[in-house]
Amino acid sequence: QITLKESGPTLVKPTQTLTLTCTFSGFSLSTSGVGVGWIRQPPGKALEWLALIYWDDHKRYSPSLNARLTITKDTSKNQVVLTMTKMDPVDTATYSCVHTLLKYKPYFDYWGQGILVTVSS
């Protein structure tokens, strides 16, 4: 059974860097094709894809947020970490990690419960 769970701060100040960790089970990020990504959703708004990292360490980022995002993986710990710099109140959202089985067809079959991150001074 595949599960993913997000952890990290729920409150950050403007200009700070956000670091979120996705801890997963039920699959290995060393298996060919597999990827883990991050998606966020501001309250009452639509889903926004942020980043993906694949089993081969290829990384992909949202073009609009590319300069602020870094995604890394620790295969031995079954974890993926997302950092986002220069946080702003508009970055207030629920951040979710997701699983994709196929590198060349990244749709998301498993989702974490999400973590609400509020950006406020």
Next chain:
Amino acid sequence: DIQMTQSPSTLSASVGDRVTITCRASQSIGSWLAWYQQKPGKAPKLLIYDASSLEGGVPSRFSGSGSGTEFTLTISSLQPDDFATYYCQQYNTYSQVTFGQGTRVEVK
């Protein structure tokens, strides 16, 4: 960037209705489209992938069609559990992913 536009934004329907949601891509994406259902406070659930393939465990009243730039999600007979928000997602360029803005299906 590929933009995804869903219509309508809100849809009012009754149990038993046939419901259709449209998703349009700003350029051709082949059949690389997924549909998700999201209920308040919950994570999205994958319904359809590759435009028309039903994810395991999803009721057969859900179906997807289309290719190129126009896609539809159809619920053949709306059930009480189907009132939710639906999102389309393109993955034509595997390096970038885009979601539609969502369609809320509400009780008429």
